[in-house]
Amino acid sequence: MSNLNHEQLELALSRELVGALSELSDWGRSCPRPELLQAALAGVFQEDEMWEIKRHLSRCGFCNSLVIDLEQLDDDDLHDISLLRVRSRIDAGLATQ
Amino acid sequence: MIDFDAIYREQATAVFRYALRTVGNRALAEDITSEAFLELYRNLGSMEAQRLPAWLFTVVKNRAVDHWRKNAVELRYAQELRAPEVAPDAGRDVEAWLLGEPSLKPIHRACLVLHFVHGMTRAEIGKRLAISEVRVKGHLQYALQLLRKAWGCKDTGGLHVEPQSRTVGTCALEGIGGSPE
Numbered sequence: 001m002s003n004l005n006h007e008q009l010e011l012a013l014s015r016e017l018v019g020a021l022s023e024l025s026d027w028g029r030s031c032p033r034p035e036l037l038q039a040a041l042a043g044v045f046q047e048d049e050m051w052e053i054k055r056h057l058s059r060c061g062f063c064n065s066l067v068i069d070l071e072q073l074d075d076d077d078l079h080d081i082s083l084l085r086v087r088s089r090i091d092a093g094l095a096t097q
Numbered sequence: 098m099i100d101f102d103a104i105y106r107e108q109a110t111a112v113f114r115y116a117l118r119t120v121g122n123r124a125l126a127e128d129i130t131s132e133a134f135l136e137l138y139r140n141l142g143s144m145e146a147q148r149l150p151a152w153l154f155t156v157v158k159n160r161a162v163d164h165w166r167k168n169a170v171e172l173r174y175a176q177e178l179r180a181p182e183v184a185p186d187a188g189r190d191v192e193a194w195l196l197g198e199p200s201l202k203p204i205h206r207a208c209l210v211l212h213f214v215h216g217m218t219r220a221e222i223g224k225r226l227a228i229s230e231v232r233v234k235g236h237l238q239y240a241l242q243l244l245r246k247a248w249g250c251k252d253t254g255g256l257h258v259e260p261q262s263r264t265v266g267t268c269a270l271e272g273i274g275g276s277p278e
Binding site for chain 2 (some may be wrong): 014017019020021023024025027028031033034035036037038039041042043044045060061062063065066068069070071072073074075081082083085086087089090093094097
């Protein structure tokens with residue numbers, strides 16, 4: 001499959017769906033970044049810091065489904081490449097100690 | 098005596114997953130995970146075995162807190178967010194479709210929301226999800242084809258979701274894109 005075909009298909013679909021997609025981007029203007037959503041749920045922030053994020057999650061189906069999907073995708077992913085990089089950094093660090 | 102390599106083998110995946118959740122950035126999560134294990138190595142002599150693996154997760158959390166403190170502007174933005182009291186009806190239609198469409202898998206939903214709601218590029222999504230940009234394109238096309246099928250029915254009684262349907266809509270370019278994986 002060529003990149004050109006990908007681009008043509010996405011462009012054609014985007015044109016047909018311009019109404020629906022513009023609604024999505026309009027909606028997204030009030031959404032916190034995905035990293036903030038995940039960090040809030042991971043308990044990184046103080047209660048007062050994450051109150052608005054939790055409030056947003058309770059009202060936004062897009063963000064709510066996103067954090068659930070990201071959690072599942074991260075669990076499914078074996079992280080092999082990431083863990084190889086982590087191990088090589090550790091080995092490099094240990095070599096200097 | 099704590100066996101560093103054994104602890105690494107047993108805990109590295111879980112520590113990395115937690116790091117990824119706390120910062121939402123794969124490269125940074127790799128940094129934080131390796132820092133946590135190096136910190137453990139430096140403290141091996143005085144570390145009590147029963148403090149592990151919780152100690153590693155605490156180090157990761159503290160690193161994540163430092164990261165977000167350095168990005169305080171984003172935090173303030175999030176605190177100042179005011180979600181609309183009543184969301185636009187049209188947005189709610191797409192939201193309902195997204196949550197109810199049985200043919201959408203987590204990877205399709207995530208790509209769609211990250212791209213069209215959060216405005217991330219395909220390259221950024223690929224980096225976050227550890228998949229190629231080409232695969233991101235395929236997932237987006239599949240999701241768009243399903244949305245197209247549902248959206249086409251909007252004028253005749255609302256967005257349409259067909260339970261159990263895995264058939265993508267027909268279009269001039271059908272067959273080139275979309276991966277239901």
